[in-house]
Amino acid sequence: MNRDVNLTVVLAPASEESRASVAGTKHAEQVIRAHYDFVWRLLRRLGVAAAAADDAAQQVFTVYSRKFSKVPFGKEKTFLFGVALRVAQSTRRKSFASAKIVAEPAIDALPAAGSSPEEQLDAHRARVALDHLLEAMPFELRTVFVLYELEDMTMAEIATCLALPNGTVASRLRRARELFQQLAQTLRANMSATEGR
């Protein structure tokens, strides 16, 4: 792969250290491949528009590439989560500040493999509705909710990621679920009322 070639050039003196470094790069690549979807989806559910999600994910992994030697083995997901959280907040702030309309339909209009246009439309609507509900939640509740309900993380894992006591996570999750269910119920009622007209 071209990356290996490039780094081999960089590390021309084939010392033990350089070989260890190349192994480190391979590990970094594995981490990126393993967690790319997680990071991208997390950014989306934390409010980054689809059109900006690729760039935001790129930012996350750029930070990781700078610091991967300092990230403890096995703690990569936690590290990536922390960076993704900051990138998501920063991206949201920027998009609010510039009031820039992101070309969401252009990206979403790209066909997804193996699904009919109707299914794509339904999925798109459901995602928009989900994001609408998540947007109405306070950010700290939203974060816990997304990690638990969408990313299947355990409460203990979430507590580690957020550096919070388990009790706080449990409390936030309970409040987040209640709020989500309440909001979903209201949205459902509004949609039914609109359809009935």
Next chain:
Amino acid sequence: MKNHSSSQEPERLVCDGSSFERALLAAGRAEAPREDGLHQVLATLALGSAGSLVAGEFVRRSLFLKWSRPILLGLLAASPIVYVAASVSLAATRPVRERWHRTTSTTEDSVVLTEKQEVAPRARVEELQSKPKLLQAPMASRPTESPSLSRENSIRGRTTSSFEQEIALIEAAKSELAQKNFFAALAKVSAYQQDFPRGSFLEEADALQMDALTMAGNIEAARTYARRFIALHPKSPYRDRIERWLVTRP
């Protein structure tokens, strides 16, 4: 789907919620990034800014380079003098016309580099993505400059104007592309985009990037860049060409 529910952990809503809640959460879980996003990240790690950061990390960590850094810096500091000496030596042994041809020809430029490698390991350092800024101007502008100007820039380091540096990088990318050095061309384009985020030739750089990616066989990434290009530069003269290309490769 994993379910970690235990006595403390509630059942997830995607299993336990109402049908409406389940539908929303299932849609959120099913959303996945396009595969070329991952490829772009990996490509950038190799060739772009992130790659240079990785390279920089390795450079910092490499014991060899840590020890050799003072020596390397000494050689770099001496390299303009060596270069001047080498040029003067060449001037004394070759006809003026031949000299001019050698320094303006891109193929011959590699010969000059080889000669320099013998006296100082500059060429190797310049292959680093994170090469010092000081080196970028003289190296990048060498193919388009006369020997005397090149010498002056080597000595003064940063005298080349930003505009000239831009042209030099773009020309270098074109030259690499013409020689089918796609990854080197991408590296030049990436360096340009990084150094000149508001440069005068951004459109050209983007177009070159697409060409290089296409020629390198990374059609998916090229297509993504093509779509982004059209969105970013709707009035670009390259737009028609890119749209035609997209039509042929939907």
